[in-house]
Amino acid sequence: MLTEIHEPVEVAALFRKTGLRPVWFLWKGRKYPIEKITYRWKEKTGDHWVYSFSVFDGANTFELIYDSKLLEWKLGRVTG
Amino acid sequence: MMIRKGLQPTLQEKERGQERIILHLDLDAFFAQVEEVANPLLQGKPIFVVGHSMTSGVVLTANYEARKYGVKTGMSLRDAKNLCPFALLVPADCSKYSDTAEQIFAYLVTYTPLVEVFSIDEAFMDLTDTYSFWGTPERIAQRVKRWVLESFHLTLSIGIAPNKLLAKLASDRNKPNGLFRIRPSEVDAILKDLPVQELCGIGERIKFHLNQMGIFTAGDLGQFSETVLLERFGIIGSVLKRMGQGIDHSPVLPADHWGEAKSMSHSYTLPRPVQNRETAFRYLLWLAEKVGRRLRRRHYEGQTLHTTVRFSDFETISKQKNLPFFVNDGKSIFEHAKRIFTGIDRPRKPIRLLSVGVSGLRPAGREKWLFEEFKKRGRLTKAFDSINDKYGEFTLRPAFLAFPGDEKIASRALQLFGSGRH
Numbered sequence A: 001m002l003t004e005i006h007e008p009v010e011v012a013a014l015f016r017k018t019g020l021r022p023v024w025f026l027w028k029g030r031k032y033p034i035e036k037i038t039y040r041w042k043e044k045t046g047d048h049w050v051y052s053f054s055v056f057d058g059a060n061t062f063e064l065i066y067d068s069k070l071l072e073w074k075l076g077r078v079t080g
Numbered sequence B: 001m002m003i004r005k006g007l008q009p010t011l012q013e014k015e016r017g018q019e020r021i022i023l024h025l026d027l028d029a030f031f032a033q034v035e036e037v038a039n040p041l042l043q044g045k046p047i048f049v050v051g052h053s054m055t056s057g058v059v060l061t062a063n064y065e066a067r068k069y070g071v072k073t074g075m076s077l078r079d080a081k082n083l084c085p086f087a088l089l090v091p092a093d094c095s096k097y098s099d100t101a102e103q104i105f106a107y108l109v110t111y112t113p114l115v116e117v118f119s120i121d122e123a124f125m126d127l128t129d130t131y132s133f134w135g136t137p138e139r140i141a142q143r144v145k146r147w148v149l150e151s152f153h154l155t156l157s158i159g160i161a162p163n164k165l166l167a168k169l170a171s172d173r174n175k176p177n178g179l180f181r182i183r184p185s186e187v188d189a190i191l192k193d194l195p196v197q198e199l200c201g202i203g204e205r206i207k208f209h210l211n212q213m214g215i216f217t218a219g220d221l222g223q224f225s226e227t228v229l230l231e232r233f234g235i236i237g238s239v240l241k242r243m244g245q246g247i248d249h250s251p252v253l254p255a256d257h258w259g260e261a262k263s264m265s266h267s268y269t270l271p272r273p274v275q276n277r278e279t280a281f282r283y284l285l286w287l288a289e290k291v292g293r294r295l296r297r298r299h300y301e302g303q304t305l306h307t308t309v310r311f312s313d314f315e316t317i318s319k320q321k322n323l324p325f326f327v328n329d330g331k332s333i334f335e336h337a338k339r340i341f342t343g344i345d346r347p348r349k350p351i352r353l354l355s356v357g358v359s360g361l362r363p364a365g366r367e368k369w370l371f372e373e374f375k376k377r378g379r380l381t382k383a384f385d386s387i388n389d390k391y392g393e394f395t396l397r398p399a400f401l402a403f404p405g406d407e408k409i410a411s412r413a414l415q416l417f418g419s420g421r422h
Helices: B011-015 B030-038 B077-083 B094-108 B137-152 B164-171 B184-192 B204-212 B218-223 B226-233 B236-244 B277-297 B330-344 B372-391 B407-418
Strands: A002-008 A010-016 A019-027 A030-033 A036-045 A048-056 A061-067 A072-079 B022-027 B047-050 B059-062 B088-091 B115-119 B122-126 B156-161 B179-181 B263-274 B300-311 B316-327 B351-363
Touching: A010 A061, A010 A072, A019 A036, A019 A048, A019 A061, A019 A072, A036 B030, A036 B094, B022 B094, B022 B137, B022 B164, B030 B047, B030 B059, B030 B094, B047 B077, B059 B077, B094 B115, B094 B122, B094 B137, B122 B164, B137 B156, B137 B179, B156 B164, B164 B179, B184 B218, B204 B226, B218 B236, B226 B236, B263 B277, B263 B300, B277 B300, B277 B330, B277 B351, B277 B372, B300 B330, B316 B330, B316 B351, B330 B351, B330 B372
Parallel strands: B047 B088, B156 B179
Antiparallel strands: A002 A072, A010 A019, A019 A030, A036 A048, A048 A061, A061 A072, B022 B122, B022 B156, B047 B059, B115 B122, B263 B351, B300 B316, B300 B351
């Protein structure tokens, strides 16, 4: 079942030459380790890029969104 | 050098352009495949990718699991659910698909500069002058397939043929994850019994007329009298005849060869049929703003306004209007689109689709406005554009678009907006 969330979340991420890689995130006081990044894409919003990741924690799929201008992470939706 | 008569290409083979090497690439059930890769929980299950309403509208793409039940792209969600009631519904995410497609199409330029994007999930490549660098067209097709699989875990089907018409036909032959080549010597045999509607460009309406004339296969079409086809279909009669013979001279045109645009339009299938006309006006304004933005971004302005309305019973009415001046701002486009809409509206019928377009284009900025009101509007539009360029589309927008769901405020905003004030 898909649930739209769109809430700010705290994310631990690696910024490497090969790209941005979220490692875990905190949502509603719980830490979710990211087992696999299943898909990544980007979208231009105004003069900057917004990066999106589909991530899997072993049980659910989450969509994490990173705004490169606001330096903010959001949890877009959850499918479980 | 003597060439045996039997080996000489026939006139028809020459016309088919057997010297050209054209590839057609088609990402298999693209939207559904992307969603399956993005979400491992969907894999192996039948899924429909649908619009955001999730309850009505059409199936944008069904994956191959769902297609086994007879579900097809474009089928109404209600019909699709009847065929496959346990399918999972996934809302479409266009940014995901367009970013993926852009990366794939950019990669194709590795092999030839002649890449034509045909749709979000299809492209043509003309490899005539470049394939020999990599050996054979098949080897290039395999490399592309491997790269797409390694980069995105997606499969695609590729057709290789002497022209675009046949390449598209070839890519359909072996789906999914197929590779099929049609060589000039095989064309007649392939077309002979091919149902005529399988030729790209022959839709239900033309198929109906062709069937009435006793034409059921591409072979029938290719052998039919051109004179009779011209009488029935007008100028496209000749094109149809040539399609039936597998002849297509159209070049593979990269975007920078498209030349001047002739028109720009946006259409939108509403999430659910809409009875309320103010809600319909809001969609109309949104479309007008999108068309205006696109015109300005490409430095065009246009003189002919088009509006199309499709009602819930699928009655579709289009009308156009020539203006005595050129426009490219959302407000002017909306004002005229609204007038056209009012003239063709069936007030009792709910609306299913709206479309706004502008044609009769020319490069923008030729006219200098004499009246302060028009100068002001131009300055205001520029200010809107610079803010939206920086912060994203519709960050700044007319008030009428700012209150979705609130009819009272929207109604007030419409009064203001309609009276010429932002």
